[in-house]
Amino acid sequence: MPFQIIRNDITKVKADAIVNTANPDVAIGDGVDSAIYKAAGEDRLLAARKKIGVLEPGDVGITPAFDLNAKFIIHASGPWWDGGDYGEEKLLRQCYDKALLLAFENGCKSIAFPLLATGTYGFPKELGIQIAVDAFTDFLKEHEMEITLVVFGGYAYHVSGKIFDDVQSFVDEEYVTMALNDEYQRDGIPKDSLMFLQKAEAFPCEADEDSELEEDEEFITEEEDEELYSSEELGASVAEKTQSLDEALKEMYTDSFEKHLQQLINKKGLKNSEIYTAANISKQYFSKLLKGQVKPSKEKVLCLAVGLRLNLDETVDFLRLAGYAFSPISQTDVVVKYFIIHKDYSVMKIDITLFDYGLAPLSNG
Helix, strand or coil, X not given: CCEEEEECCHHHCCCCEEEXXXXXXXXXXXXXXXXXXXXXXXXXXXXXXXXXXXXCCCCEEEEECCCCCCCEEEEECCCCCCCCCCCHHHHHHHHHHHHHHXXXXXXXXXXXXXXXXXXXXXXXXXXXXXHHHXXXXXXXXXXXXXXXXXXXXXXXCCCCCHHHHHHHHHHHHHHHHHHHHHHCCECCECHHXXXXXXXXXXXXXXXXXXXXXXXXXXXXXXXXXXXXXXXXXXXXXXXXXXXXXXXXXXXXXXXXXXXHHHHHHHHHCCCHHHHHHHCCCCHHHHHHHHCCCCCXXXXXXXXXXXXXXXXXXXXXXXXXXXXXXXXXXXXXXXXXXXXXXXXXXXXXXXXXXXXXXXXXXXXXX
16 A cells, blocks of 8 residues: 555654754754664764755655665655644645655655654644645656655554544544444334334224224225234345345446446546545556455455545445445444545545544555
8 A cells, every 4th residue: 555654653654764853953853863863873874964954844854764664764854833834734745755765765665753843833734734744745646666654662652643632523423323223223123113113002093993994994804814924024125135145245336336337437527546545546457456356355445435435325336236235333434424525535534533542544455
């Protein structure tokens, strides 16, 4: 997958380029900057850093990685957050864009970032994440590179910031709704029927009047009743229909999933690069998928639904076509629903939110 988020010490991550939150002056700063200098070798790295000179906010420079498990260290000078009226967003975006381009120009196939500027520099986390995701997404539309967002193990906050709180509220509402639906079911009786039974129990006189009226109507004999409502026959009938539906869906998938996928791409008027980038699927895997050479997992189908910008009903149909369905007890499914309902079509952001929940990233499936 082109993008992943992991919890680790960035000095222990293997990548062609490691991005450092650099001190703008030629000096060793705190946090990530200090850790990288210590792991790479302070004297040699500081000597190489002197050759770059002062880095103004939004600028980057590159040095060898020395003792790190990488080829290069890219030093990015992030802006301080001062309310948002001084071009902070633009400068932070420049850090990501320039770092990615510099890595590409130096032949890097992989790069690891810390979450820039959201710590000591005070950037709101949700805004910092959005800028990072936008930069990664735009870059991956034109280039191939493995991008890793590295979150230090000691971070106590949620990486996604306010997004996590919004999703948490949505998840809670979904589970409350599901619990209420379960509460209003009794041995498979639909809610409407159950409400009628409850009413009959509460108002027995009304129920007796209804019974008297029914006595004047045509009734069914016991033999006819047994014939119509044999539970065994009904169960067998349902099983046969379910089996037939499963077989039909399997046949539909093997015959036309990739064709249906191509039709959706054409219908949506999207470029392939837009789809596999938003879906966080590699170009190679996406190509095999369109050729019918691989069968996607449920997680990959959900990634594609996001890449295709399907609404919730379209996603349900898309899952069914591949032989899958949303699960009411899956937190992952509920998180994906939140993003689809809010038309936030980025698997990167979904994976970051799942990361905050301690769940496996969607693009890992």
